[in-house]
Amino acid sequence: VLALGTVGASRRVSLQRGLLFLCALVLLLLSEAVEPLGASGSPGGAGDSSGGSHGLQKGCEADVTKSKHPTNRTKKPFPVLSFDYEHVKTPFEISLWVLLASLMKLGFHLIPRLSSIVPESCLLIVVGLLVGGLIKVVGETPPVLDSQVFFLFLLPPIILDAGYFLPIRPFSENLGTILMFAVVGTLWNSFFMGGLLYGVCQIKGTDLNTVNLLACLLFGSIISAVDPVAVLAVFEEIHINELLHILVFGESLLNDAVTVVLYHLFEEYAGVGSVSILDVFLGVVCFLVVALGGVLVGAFYGILAAFTSRFTSHTRVIEPLFVFVYSYMAYLSAEVFHLSGIMALIACGAVMRPYVEANISHKSHTTIKYFLKMWSSVSETLIFIFLGVSTVAGNHSWNWTFVTVTIILCLVSRVLGVVGLTYVINKFRIVKLTTKDQFIVAYGGLRGAIAFSLGYLLDKSHFPMRDMFLTAIITVIFFTVFVQGMTIRPLVDLLAVKKKQETKRSINEEIHTQFLDHLLTGIEDICGHYGHHHWKDKLNRFNKKYVKKCLIAGERSKEPQLIAFYHKMEMKQAIELVESGGGVKLPSAVPSTVSMQNIQPKKPPSDRAIPQISKGREEEIRKILRNNLQKTRQRLRSYNRHTLVADPYEDGWNDLLFKRQKLMEIEKKVMCVSVSLTHVPNWWLHSSDPQAYSSKPTSDDLPTIKVDLASPQSPDSVNLVNEFQKAATQNDPDDDGGLVMKVPFADKDQGEQDNKKEQQRLMRCLSDPGPGGDEEEDEPFLP
């Protein structure tokens, strides 16, 4: 039976897969079939229902406008169904492509073995090739990746996703190294490649004499830039350690400024034929303007976005929109002035993030995260598919010498550049880059769609050899993505390169990271040395004093980082707890039975000014407590069965209630028995609930029991608390003075500072009603 079951399962899976591919194929053929038909678009024709009612109306109108003599309308039968494709053509095709891309992505992950061997980018290019081939076979011209579409619509989401989630700490720590690689490395690559290619072109035998020096240099500058899209696509899957990831990735982002300047410089003057010293000098100035200008534009929009988010507490639903639109505006504004759009986007995302995240609701945060990931994923998929299609579509001019020399030079120049730069950089680094690191950095220098788009933008009249360039660029892209992309994973395993540590940030690490920061700053001040830490500290203080006050709403502006981290952690745990069904045990990373009472110091009686209790008295107390506990238990049971109408709740609630009971009893008894006890030991009061991190620790003298956020309460049980209260006050007025469970928000007269903060935090989470208005999940904590 088991065997049959598994066979059936696998058959089902393969059936699913088959269906999926069939589906995709059908969609494809449909798009091809639809295009030629679209030209005619005659009303009244049979066809798919995409015409529908619109077609109906159009049909009528067309009928009217078509005939030249309005009075001599020939009577036709009323068109019930008509076909009009033209007016939805563009959005229809775009949607079809996006759908195709997503289905492909879906398909790959259904095939388990394939996605672990071949990186997704390769598969997508292959699919693009197939699709392009199919289109050509059908007879249509496949679309080429339009540079306009690429730079304006496909690239920004990926860069924004990268910039918004950029890990600031490792990025800023390694900024010097990254800049060296990005600026000097790219310059070296361009000139080395351009120069040597020119030399090769001059050799008699190849018919490349038409390629002049400037054209070669231009080609060199296009091909030498490491591409962020390709790097992201490949590095995401191999999970190498943070340092290498940020080095290669940071380099791919920051070399945009260099590429932009070199590209424009050489493009301008390749037509003219010569470059003067003045132009070179201007080029350097241009580089600074482009880079810094881009960053400033991005930072400006980032601050605007942060400031706007300060006021969105009443319109939470459109918060994500501000993030996206401001960032896109930053990109476009930078592009207007030919500044580096990529750097603007990165700066915008990185600047706005800490402030926006402090202001927006939890739901908006999730929305932003998922939208960015979704868009960047779709963009990436489309880019690679289109690369494949463009390969089939484009006019190619294959020149063996040129292409092979290009590939070899790419590799050689990259390796030389990395090795040379590392030698210089290691003099200034504490954590030196080892040979293994250098290898990964060199090997991870993938080229991608940016190079292709830049090449495509070249004007054919100025550059007759554009097709040859494009062919070479595509070959290099294929080589790097396929060969390097596929082999980097086994190489990383082979070389035992350190992988990314998946551990969650613990509160101890956070405390000590901050402690270390302050310690190092202090030591620097003692040495009288204004170093790295000193300036970072100054920046932080400036940030806290002025900037945060402006950009963060309300009380959160004064919240120190450690507390923010702690609250975030608490919130996360609370949400986890609720999601796990309010069960007894929190599914924590470290299963343990250690609870709060284990760490609270039991102050021995001799330490304090408390009169000694004799042994006999102690025994008495214990006996009384034990008896009461038993009584309580029984009473609890009876309440469960008879007085409460609602559905019997799970064990967790029982336990909690019981513990609260116990504590209440113990407290009362202790108070009664020895009046002279001046200090109630801590552990009586603090709940023995395993994972209740009391965020607002009670002051020692106040015997209140607060129902903490982290306690397991399902929405039903909260209602029962009220029932319970009612029942308690009704039934047993004399015994133990009733069971008063104070739910924090029900008690208005506490009015303590911390309560307000608590409320505010919760308000931030819950004040976002979401698009659907009041939803169940909105109220896990409120009665």
Next chain:
Amino acid sequence: MGVFHSAPYEHEFHALAEKTGFSLEQISILHKRFMQLSHNEDSLRREDFKTISDLASNPIRFQIIEAFFDKRNFRQNGEGSVEEISFEQFLTVMSHFRPVPVHTMTEEQRESLRREKLRFLFNMHDTDNDGTITLEEYRRVVEELLSRSGALGKETAKGIADAAMLEVASVSVGHMEPDEFYEGITFDHFLKILNGIEIETRMHIRFLNMDTTNLCK
């Protein structure tokens, strides 16, 4: 100020260089700073540290200053604290922050370097020198860290310290009966809990690039 002024100390500097691992020029720069702080006397006192204006805004300045006067940091297996320190002791404490080329070390050397640096941190927390960081001491650490945040900091500090302690206990001991008591963080637990932070590569100051313009204040 030229090299000639430091000639009388040259001999001592060589000895110190051997001991602490600093280079001669680093030692002479630190010596100048020492002289400046101590107003040209031979020993530093706590009050001298208080004259450093930049230190005033540091939340953990008292702990840092105490660390300089803590005998445990003088690498002589001493205990307790002193009232004034000599240049050699100053240098010894500073040597905990010397940048070390980690990639040339073996695993054991790295491990011992880690232990040394974490020991320094541990000593800073363990003020009563009983070998464990109790809950009270940890609370004080967190309170100091949040000391610049007013009332909000004080209340949450307790909660944070409790949560952190709970975490250490969970990770190190794992299973405890309800009436057992977790004494405090021992050095081994401390090592374990801070495994994620690469202390050996982060806890250092770049003495090499010290600019001497600030010294002539």
